[in-house]
Amino acid sequence: MSALEQSTIEWLRSCHFTVGDPALWREALTHGSTNEAISYERLEFLGDRVLGLSIAEWLYREDDRAEGQLAQRLNVLVSKGNCAQVARGLGVSDHVRLDRQAREDGAQHGENVLGDVMEALLGANFLEAGFDATRDLVHRLWRDQVAGGAGRSKHPKSALQEWAAGNRRRPPQYELVDRSGPDHAARFTVRVTVANVGSAEAQASSKQEAETLAAKNFMEQYG
Incomplete structure (x- = not known):
């Protein structure tokens, strides 16, 4: 067989x-x-x-x-x-x-x-x-x-880091807010905060991806 x-x-x-x-x-x-x-x-x-x-x-x-x-x-x-x-x-x-x-x-x-x-x-x-x-x-x-040029644009976390520095803000802080689901189908919710500016959240199947999406959401909202 x-x-x-x-x-x-x-x-x-x-x-x-x-x-x-x-x-x-x-x-x-x-x-x-x-x-x-x-x-x-x-x-x-x-x-x-x-x-x-x-x-x-x-x-x-x-x-x-x-x-x-x-x-x-x-x-x-x-x-x-x-x-x-x-x-x-x-x-x-x-x-x-x-x-x-x-x-x-x-x-x-x-x-x-x-x-x-x-x-x-x-x-x-x-x-x-x-x-x-x-x-x-x-x-x-x-x-x-x-x-198609994947990766030519700056990574959202790098873009947020530079934005914070350029605006004389403290570096962004990432916090794991929630982890749910079984190990093989886990969902991670991450919040990114820039002091005295605001915060944004995102959810994804990995902590790293959730951080990336949170940074992207932050830039769309505040950048």
């Missing part, structure tokens, strides 16, 4: 992944909620590094701006949210392996799970086909984000 459903193998190949060992790809698609001996976490660790190097090399060759601006673009392009966006475009949600409760909670659609699985799939492809083939795959999957 195959370690992975044939329909999933065919889907992976249609997305241009190099599938050799089905057990490896089963691991890349398996969430920790299944209580199996495997999960995608180790492959996610590997894929994160492969993605980072692939995008960094790409930007170095195609974008002649300064190091700080390249770093800003890199951080956005490899972010969990951007990885999740790519994963949604591929239909990853239909193939993630979770337990019944996590699926009923909608974890397969969450930013954290989709972003992690996307990185795990890149890690699996690296083990199967090597760096060059995986870099080419990243170029294919991230083409729209790079061509």
